[in-house]
Amino acid sequence: MRKPVIQFENFSFQYRSQTAPTLQDINLTIYEGEKVLIVGPSGSGKSTLGHCLNGLVPFSYKGKVTGSLTIDGEDTQGLDIFSLSKKVGMVLQDPDGQFIGLTVAEDIAFALENDCLPQPQMITKVSEVAKIVDMEPHLEASTHQLSGGQKQRVCLAGVMVDEVEILLFDEPLANLDPATGKYAIELIDRIQQETNKTVIIIEHRLEDVLHCPVDRIIVIDDGRVISDMTPDELLASPVLEQCSIREPLYVRAVKYAGCRLTPELRPAHLDTFQINACKKQLHDWFEKVDIPKARDKTETILELKAIDFSYFPGQPTIHDVSFSIQKGEMVSIVGKNGAGKSTLSKLICGFEKPNAGKIYYRSQDITADTIKERALRIGMVMQNPNQMISKQMIYDEVALGLVIRGVPEAEIKERVLATLKICGLYPFRNWPISALSFGQKKRVTIASILVLEPEVIILDEPTAGQDFRHYTEIMEFLLELNQRGVTIIMITHDMHLMLEYTPRAIVIAGGRKIADDTAVNVLTDARIIEEANLKETSLFELAVRAGISEPKQFVERFIAYDREVRQ
Amino acid sequence: MAVEMLSYIERKSPVHRLTGVTKLLCFLIWSTVAMLTYDTRVLLFLFLFSVAIFKVSKIKWKEVAFVLLFILVFLLINNLAIYVFSPQEGVKIYGTRHVLLDIGGGRYSLTLEQLFYQFNVTLKYFTVIPAALLFLVTTNPSEFAASLNRIGVSYKIAYAVALALRYIPDIQRDFRNISLSQQARGIDMSRKEKLSKRLKNAASIIIPLILSSLDKIEMISNAMELRGFGKNKKRTWYRARPFQKIDIITLMLFIIMLIVSLYITFYDGNRFYNPF
Structure with a gap:
């Protein structure tokens, strides 16, 4: 029997300044060692949900809480933000904004300093953690000079020194270029496998996160949990379209081609996707759609x-x-x-x-x-x-x-x-x-x-x-x-x-x-x-993979078709 | 990119090797002496000494030139003001009157005493300012915070000071970006515009700057809280450095300097050295 580490029970939260609750009647259990993705449109309450886990709600952002939230067997009502931060480490969205130390080493050490750890132990610990995130050679670098990806790794190291059980990422891809984003997702995956921590990722760029496998995807809209499924099940369902979250492009293309997706086709990742079932439809669709017109040259x-x-x-x-x-x-x-x-x-x-x-x-x-x-x-x-x-x-x-x-x-x-x-x-x-x-x-x-x-x-x-x-x-x-x-x-x-x-x-x-x-x-x-x-x-x-002879043409036709459909 | 003024400059030098506490204490001693004394011998010694330390610190004059120039302008104004309001101050102090140039038969006559007095005032500036600059640019803000904490300042205040120092370059950068984008909308901040209008235009740069800074403050205070800042009464410092021999020696030297210069200054019961 897996051990639940996070349990929301009939949980609702209403910010003091707002007239309606931002989170309503949340029932959600996350187990130890799981990797869970939370998606939802802007204003759906997904960030608030994250803030409930790290304690910013209700300690910094005041409001009314009903129902219960249990983390690691303790009701959060009885905890304070500092004890919560020992259980849940959150990597905030904007790395620039959360740097506190001037150099990489100082920033990683910040939580240790606040715990009054003596300096010699602190130095050992910092270099250990820096090694995990591949930042050891840069310990003395100024946080300003780092690239976007390095900044994020420093932030991650900064919460990992606390030996937290749960790692929470708030839109980890928001400020990264595509290749660095891909690397970040791989790093999160590697750390989860090595340390067996519980990982929660809040992100709306579904396709990029699914680059590495996740156990479950929770969809939040209007402050409610509207679905809680495996990635394969979710992609085969119509939930994403209904709450305006972008499906992976290849999934959309397959759907346009008229192919019925089922969880058995394993659509969560392109490598696992059983494409043979859809090959014929893709070919037919490719032949059928119009070729987009080229632009005229002007001055x-x-x-x-x-x-x-x-x-x-x-x-x-x-x-x-x-x-x-x-x-x-x-x-x-x-x-x-x-x-x-x-x-x-x-x-x-x-x-x-x-x-x-x-x-x-x-x-x-x-x-x-x-x-x-x-x-x-x-x-x-x-x-x-x-x-x-x-x-x-x-x-x-x-x-x-x-x-x-x-x-x-x-x-x-x-x-x-x-x-x-x-x-x-x-x-x-x-x-x-x-x-x-x-x-x-x-x-x-x-x-x-x-x-x-x-x-x-x-x-x-x-x-x-x-x-x-x-x-x-x-x-x-x-x-x-x-x-x-x-x-x-x-x-x-x-x-x-x-x-x-x-x-x-x-x-x-x-x-x-x-x-x-x-x-x-x-x-x-x-x-x-x-x-x-x-x-x-x-x-x-x-x-x-579908064996289409002109893959570039396929991309172009998809783009033109997709835009027409969405308008 | 904006020039980053008064921020920490990393070098390998004996001055950098001193702990922040030592530097802070030395700076306090230094300022005390410079403020108390008008003794030309002491001031001259301090001035030459500060030039020497500057050399040792490997900080180039060029790197602090802008601030230095800025202060020199004030020094000039100060000197002029002294002369305008109190042209015979030197005579009063030294008790003699050697007229060099007779202007308007009395009050504004240029006297050797006045020149000597104003030379001393200028020298005072020159002893304190390089030391202050040096202290700012050779002390790592985090280490400085650790130092403040060590000499008894609450760590929350110490950290706030360090953060403020750290954000100076950030705010300079933001200011530049905002100002450029507002100029692109036609807001003229150059001398072509009338002063009243320029002041009004400045508001359209200051407001976004304040708003985006407030955003930053909220973010950083959340980030600090999430990582346990303020949990305990005390905290340790990654950057803290133990006292070394060099610190003890430096401090001793400065204390001796303090005693000797005060002795020289007040030996004859007067703050001023009288060559006349």
Whole structure:
């Protein structure tokens, strides 16, 4: 008989500031040594569930708890946040935000310091744990200099020094490039197998987590557990579609082909999936769907020529990058964390000046133009909306740029309202911004740029932290803007986004452009994938395994078909 | 990337090898002496000594040049102000009057005593400032926190200080990003704009900066709590370093220096050294 380590019984929780409970009537048991994935759309309560386990609820976030939660045989009502942190170690979503120590070693040692462990033992313990997560050579490195994947490993080590029984990961993939994300999932898997700890992962990127096996997937929506099944059972069921969580792409393709999935086909992983049962349908479907039309070439709107740039002399951040963007295009810029993608966007907006090279806008040299002059043509939306919003009311925020430019009031009103309508924010025009969700705030920032009527918009990670529903909403909205003639450049880690929405991708690695091709070609080229830390799409592998002669065509047709179906 | 001012600079030097406690105590002794004395001999000695320590620390002047310049400007203003408001202060102190240049027949006449007095004031600046800078850039914030805790400051306060030091570069970076993106919306922070308008525009940078900093604070305090910060009355420090011979020697040296310079200063019952 397995020993239960976490037991929710008729558990409900209501934040003090909210009128309805965020979690309702949760009944859930997790056993020792299990690996469980919790998925759910934004605002479903999955993060709150995580906070209940680590004690932030109800100790930091106050509210009303009913029912009971037992962890490791003890009712959490009788525990405090410190004893809970000895049982449950949580790796928070944003590694930058949770670093406390200046160097890797100090950060790992933080919990030990608070336990008053004498220094000699502390040093041994830290290097032991660092070894488990492969960070031993970097113990003296500053936490700022680490790559995204290394940061996460340090965070993991920081909770593992506590000898916790349960490891809890809150969206571990959110800030990682695809290849690093894959490695993170493998690392979690390895640690679980070596230490036999109970692992709980909260994440909405299902396909990426399923790269390694999990025992169960729990789906949360509207504060309730709506399903609790094995991955195979879940993928064969219609639950995911109903609560807007993205299925793995290959599963979706198989479903489009009209093949009935059953748990016996083992769809949880492409390697275990019994593809033979669906081969014929896949072939038929491939023959049947239309070939997507190629885009017409238009005039060049933006051109970079041999751009060189470095923050510190002798360490080039960008080296000899040239490309041109056509009017009305939708392009993604992809590459590893720290490859120079964001720097490139800053160069285009004039936030930084290139050391060499020229930037042309409609064949006119704008290299020497100021930020303000460029802003008339090129708008930039930053990743974190909180870094852009400076007014309390939505209307004022969107109007800000126009007010500063001295546009007459009547015109401001007309333009702001028109923009709010396009962005789907018109009903909220008199709301305070603080009442909006993260995704809506993102829209406000897009609106505040759009109202200035730039011809090119650059977006840094437009869909980071968004669930599938909001992702689709934002991207469809951008697509609509694009169809109105706005040229859109996106910096992203999201391979789905790149594949689905941007026909063309520019790949940056180590400050150089290593590819400039269609998204499909990029994501099926093993060399580029390797060099730029990208990840091959499962669609391609599915097509290869199904024996389809033109796997690239299969990917392209799927994308075109999928978009039509979803609209 | 923004210049990271006043943050810790890692080097291998005897000054870096001293524990934070030693450096803090030495700095306190140093400031006490520099504040109490107006004795030119002591000040000159301290000044030369601080230049020597700077050399030993392997910190380059260039690395602290910006702050140094900033302070020099203030020093200049201070000197001018002393002259404007109290041009005969030196005469009062030293009791003699050697006129070098007669301006306006009296009050603003340039006297040797005044020059000497202001030279002493300047020298005071030059003894304290390099020492303060050196203390900041050679003390690892975490070790500094450990040191504060060791000399009796509550570890929560000590940690708060260390965190604040640590976040200086972060906030500088955020500020730069926000300011650039707001400029791109047409907010002009350059001299072309009127001052009143610039102040108003500054608000549209400060507000997002405060909001995103508040986000960070919430996150870090949760992260700290989750890892047991504040659980016990005491805590240990990974970075704490035991006192070594070099620390003891340095401290002894500084205490001797304190006694000797106070003795020299107050030997004749006056804080000032009178060459006249």
